[in-house]
Amino acid sequence: MIKLEKYMEVFPKSLWVTTCNSGSCNGCDIEIVATISPRYDIERFGMKLVGTPRHADVLIVTGPVTKFMTKKLLRIYNQMPDPKAVVCVGNCGASGDVFYKSYNLDGPVDRIIPVDVYVHGCPPRPEAIIEGVAKAVLKLESLRGEHQKVGEGQ
Amino acid sequence: MGKVFTGFGYWDVGAWIIFFVVAAFYVLWLRYQGRSDYKKGTEQDEIYWSGNETPEDGDGLTVPASSAYWGFRKALEPFYDRLVGMHTGIATDILGFYILVTAFMAAIILFV
Numbered sequence: 001m002i003k004l005e006k007y008m009e010v011f012p013k014s015l016w017v018t019t020c021n022s023g024s025c026n027g028c029d030i031e032i033v034a035t036i037s038p039r040y041d042i043e044r045f046g047m048k049l050v051g052t053p054r055h056a057d058v059l060i061v062t063g064p065v066t067k068f069m070t071k072k073l074l075r076i077y078n079q080m081p082d083p084k085a086v087v088c089v090g091n092c093g094a095s096g097d098v099f100y101k102s103y104n105l106d107g108p109v110d111r112i113i114p115v116d117v118y119v120h121g122c123p124p125r126p127e128a129i130i131e132g133v134a135k136a137v138l139k140l141e142s143l144r145g146e147h148q149k150v151g152e153g154q
Numbered sequence: 155m156g157k158v159f160t161g162f163g164y165w166d167v168g169a170w171i172i173f174f175v176v177a178a179f180y181v182l183w184l185r186y187q188g189r190s191d192y193k194k195g196t197e198q199d200e201i202y203w204s205g206n207e208t209p210e211d212g213d214g215l216t217v218p219a220s221s222a223y224w225g226f227r228k229a230l231e232p233f234y235d236r237l238v239g240m241h242t243g244i245a246t247d248i249l250g251f252y253i254l255v256t257a258f259m260a261a262i263i264l265f266v
Contacts, residue, residue, distance in 0.1 A: 020205065052202040072205030078197040081189060 014046040018056035024063030027123040028090040035126040053079045064092040065107025077113040083143035085136040087117045
């Protein structure tokens with residue numbers, strides 16, 4: 001527990017983000033790439049895109065979750081260490097958008113994993129994605145408080 | 155004791171043991187810096203394999219050299235075919251080639 005709290009202390013300084021394309025047209029993913037590239041540059045805020053969920057604090061999900069991706073998305077979510085937050089980027093992930101009646105969907109995302117922040121748009125602008133991830137920080141902050149309370153109770 | 159003089163310098167067992175102890179200290183220290191609060195026995199403890207189930211069989215985890223170097227192998231096919239043709243698989247032949255190549259390189263170094 002001491003070890004966890006030690007890491008929680010440094011949490012607000014840096015947020016590591018990973019992404020999962022659950023069947024997106026790639027539009028949202030291109031906007032995420034724009035978010036990490038020099039024009040928007042989320043690293044200014046201490047955020048960083050990482051290649052594995054095992055290092056991530058926030059999971060950004062794009063796409064309406066096709067049947068092919070359901071188990072994979074769930075596994076990626078489960079592989080993230082606690083505390084974690086999920087940001088759903090794009091209309092597809094939030095509601096299925098134009099694909100909402102498709103036979104091939106298990107989504108939207110919140111049917112598979114708990115979502116903390118929805119970023120709407122088709123695709124959303126990088127500013128909106130940055131705002132969404134910043135809101136995820138608030139969620140993680142509250143989780144941090146909960147973990148600390150649990151730590152005190154022990 | 156424990157020292158082998160090569161003519162160019164020496165090879166010391168004690169120095170190597172000290173090196174490995176120092177290296178092991180740094181490796182273990184780096185490892186200790188990692189997070190230890192993973193939930194053991196859950197998926198948090200498993201290898202990330204792009205969201206797929208981690209293959210039990212080791213073969214599924216690696217790309218064979220024949221796949222990784224396919225283009226390289228194809229481009230140098232005449233060269234490789236000749237090498238494979240020369241390869242008998244007999245240890246004395248391999249050693250003979252080794253001695254010949256070493257002698258050839260020594261001749262280049264000494265006389266050229």
